[in-house]
Amino acid sequence: MTVVAHPSILRELVERCETLSRHAASDGSPEVARRLEDATYTLCVVTGTRQLDTALSVARGQLADAMTRQQPFHH
Secondary structure: OOOOOOHHHHHHHHHHHHHHHHHHHHOOOHHHHHHHHHHHHHHHHHHOOOOHHHHHHHHHHHHHHHHHHHOOOOO
């Protein structure tokens, strides 16, 4: 059985990782790097992965699946 985090948690973690990645690329401060490392670790744990790019991909897939399940079928 696969555990999937609630979509709101996944969305927040994805946004945090993306934002911090952008800041780390332009800023490079130790504080931003530490916050990115923490967010990356959390997202990896939640998605069962070990690297940020993989974690982001898995999280986006889970978010897309959640959106599909929430949308009523129109025929």
